[in-house]
Amino acid sequence: QKEVEQNSGPLSVPEGAIASLNCTYSDRVSQSFFWYRQYSGKSPELIMSIYSNGDKEDGRFTAQLNKASQYVSLLIRDSQPSDSATYLCAVKTINYGGATNKLIFGTGTLLAVQP
Amino acid sequence: NAGVMQNPRHLVRRRGQEARLRCSPMKGHSHVYWYRQLPEEGLKFMVYLQKENIIDESGMPKERFSAEFPKEGPSILRIQQVVRGDSAAYFCASSRDGGETQYFGPGTRLLVL
Numbered sequence: 644q645k646e647v648e649q650n651s652g653p654l655s656v657p658e659g660a661i662a663s664l665n666c667t668y669s670d671r672v673s674q675s676f677f678w679y680r681q682y683s684g685k686s687p688e689l690i691m692s693i694y695s696n697g698d699k700e701d702g703r704f705t706a707q708l709n710k711a712s713q714y715v716s717l718l719i720r721d722s723q724p725s726d727s728a729t730y731l732c733a734v735k736t737i738n739y740g741g742a743t744n745k746l747i748f749g750t751g752t753l754l755a756v757q758p
Numbered sequence: 759n760a761g762v763m764q765n766p767r768h769l770v771r772r773r774g775q776e777a778r779l780r781c782s783p784m785k786g787h788s789h790v791y792w793y794r795q796l797p798e799e800g801l802k803f804m805v806y807l808q809k810e811n812i813i814d815e816s817g818m819p820k821e822r823f824s825a826e827f828p829k830e831g832p833s834i835l836r837i838q839q840v841v842r843g844d845s846a847a848y849f850c851a852s853s854r855d856g857g858e859t860q861y862f863g864p865g866t867r868l869l870v871l
Binding site: 677679685686687688689692731733744745746747748749750751 | 789791793799800801802803806813814816817849853859860861862863864865
């Protein structure tokens, strides 16, 4: 089982619709969760971070976390063609043996917003 | 713009040569992370460093790869005797301290001929 799993897509949505991106993780002690956006040939860009159960909203983006189900999602409202990119879910887990802060990434979901 | 800086942006090497990738963290950041992204694959953690210390190198290949973050100057990821399988995008990220969000640099695209 992969540590962080995402549907590779492509996820195609019409302009103006809500895009829903999902991510599951295997390590129950995971503490911090991040969504990065990566355009083709570019570097990852932080979209949202979430640390506690529930919803966190920032503009058109809402991150949702359910630690009991080991599930984190990203909703994009009023999707725009410029949102078309790969969305990477990343998880940071406590390392009881040391002070590591590595991020474990999923392989990403390709989102295509159709004009 | 005081973002994470990486150079070179593109690097071409022949098999057996050495590759040196440099990363300057954001101003005020003292934690550096290196990740590798192979074609059609996700980002994989390689190494986490603070000034003059390697904190976690659990993702580094056992041979040919090394990293440092000296007291002065950028962090360097060094790949000796490169092979074609080393062709990838290498991203550096930095954070202010270990618990904070990591911000990524533009990456170095390494091509091994």
